[in-house]
Amino acid sequence: MRTQVGIIGAGPAGLMLSHLLHQEGIESVVLETRSRAYVESRVRAGVLEHDTAELLRDTGVGERMTREGLVHTGVELRFEGITRRIDLSGLTNGRRITVYGQQEVVKDLIAARLAAGGQILFDVSEVTLEGIDTDAPVIRFAHEGTIRELSCLVIAGCDGFHGVSRGSVPKGALRIFDHTYPFSWLGILARATPSAHELIYAHHERGFALHSMRSTEVTRLYLQVPPHTELSDWPAARIWDELHTRLATEDGFTLTEGPILEQGVTPMRGFVTEPMRHGRLFLAGDAAHIVPPTGAKGLNLAVADVRFLAEALGTWLRQGRETGLDEYSARCLRRVWRVQHFSSWMTGLLHQPVDADEFSHRLQVAQLEYVTTSTAAATTLAENYVGLPLDWSRRR
Known part of the structure; x- marks a missing residue:
């Protein structure tokens, strides 16, 4: 050949x-x-960045994504029982993400x-x-x-x-650059209607949680867990109980449950080859x-x-x-x-953090307060989340 x-x-x-x-x-x-x-x-x-979704459309392979994908113009950050929304599109001249x-x-x-x-x-x-x-x-x-x-x-x-x-x-x-993070994600795919219209990133004293989705009928959810966590230690009831706890809000939040279709534990690492x-x-x-x-x-x-x-x-x-x-x-x-x-x-x-104490907790909350109330800080998050334009890599 x-x-x-x-x-x-x-x-x-x-x-x-x-x-x-x-x-x-x-x-x-x-x-x-x-x-x-x-x-x-x-x-x-x-989650597809703005330019990734546009590339699929521009090259003729985005028809089904345009029809079935879920376009989001913001994300929610949740901490201390409150929710603050980051207006992705409003902060980036209309750029957005697509869940597909x-x-x-x-x-x-x-x-x-x-x-x-x-x-x-x-x-x-x-x-x-x-x-x-x-x-x-x-x-x-x-x-x-x-x-x-x-x-x-x-x-x-x-x-x-x-x-x-x-x-x-x-x-x-x-040359290899490798960093292992001291925790993993336990992820599930559930046949359940998403409990929110946009992604929810939740900071909680028991650990991080993420509410995402794959369609209007399937929800993707994650929990921060220790490294080397065994799935056998996490039956469905425990997973749902922990998600309810970490995603809870002061004014009430209803998490929709459903049959778990898939589950797995993913170690977290950063790795770069040069x-x-x-x-x-x-x-x-x-x-x-x-x-x-x-x-x-x-x-x-x-x-x-x-x-x-x-x-x-x-x-x-x-x-x-x-x-x-x-x-x-x-x-x-x-x-x-x-x-x-x-x-x-x-x-x-x-x-x-693995060595979390009240001091580190207060620092995280202070940072989350700043990110969700400062236009400059929120814009930094939004620009990176929707994806920097491709020509950014050429700029000096």
Whole structure:
């Protein structure tokens, strides 16, 4: 097999990159170790930044999102039994977020690529990368019982944190920055009508809680829990009791319960790889960076990566200019570290510290009071939450 761009991973990053390259007339092949059914049902992120939603619309894969997605113009911060709303759109000249599950984005992108004759090979195995330091890299893999080779001009490693791409870079060529947060999130997906029209971020002395949603019939909820928490210690009744406690307000708040469809515990970490390129291998999305989920940035950061990469590849393959490829890593990393800072700041603002005492509690409340009453502070939160414009990464 031969193509221009070999893409490893059929998540949002890999599929969006293939879609964008197709619109530029550039050939690609996507390789995925999981089945199509698995990647289309894998529940992950659900909040799309303004520019992410606009990109889906502008490139012809946003019809279902526009029809079914939930557009939000604000978020609620809850603390000390009170709720304060951050007017996202009012503070950012009309920018907003859209609640639309990652698995739905993946479904739409797969459908678009296949309809356009794109090649996506699912259930591949034994993936190895060769020649990434040369101008003729090769991806070897097994598919349907046959060992195959994909020759390409460049390889895009979009295969997530545990994928083979980053591990294929020679030892010592990458610098790794890794931070583990001292708590995890216990998340549930419940068949229940959302209890509020917008997301609720709650700070509570027992720990953080988040009320989100995936549709008008499905609610996504999270609780801050200690690391290494076992799901067996959290039966449904305990989960709902804790959510009621942490989301309660002085004037009364009714949390709608329902059957739990999924539940899991997610460790929280910050992770960055520098650079995001080695030779003809370009890393994107979770293969290059992980952010704590508090700021709802993971999927959006991956999409920003591949927008930059698609633009750079288009300029190189059409015009022979490599400037964009040479600038890819630095341009992405400038945005990555801004997002890491915002996600870390949101995490510290809302979560109960491991060594919490009354002093640290009062500091958090004071900060929440300021963020929710100062236009300047609220604007900082709003600008980062709806997503900084793509050209921000070029500014100096």
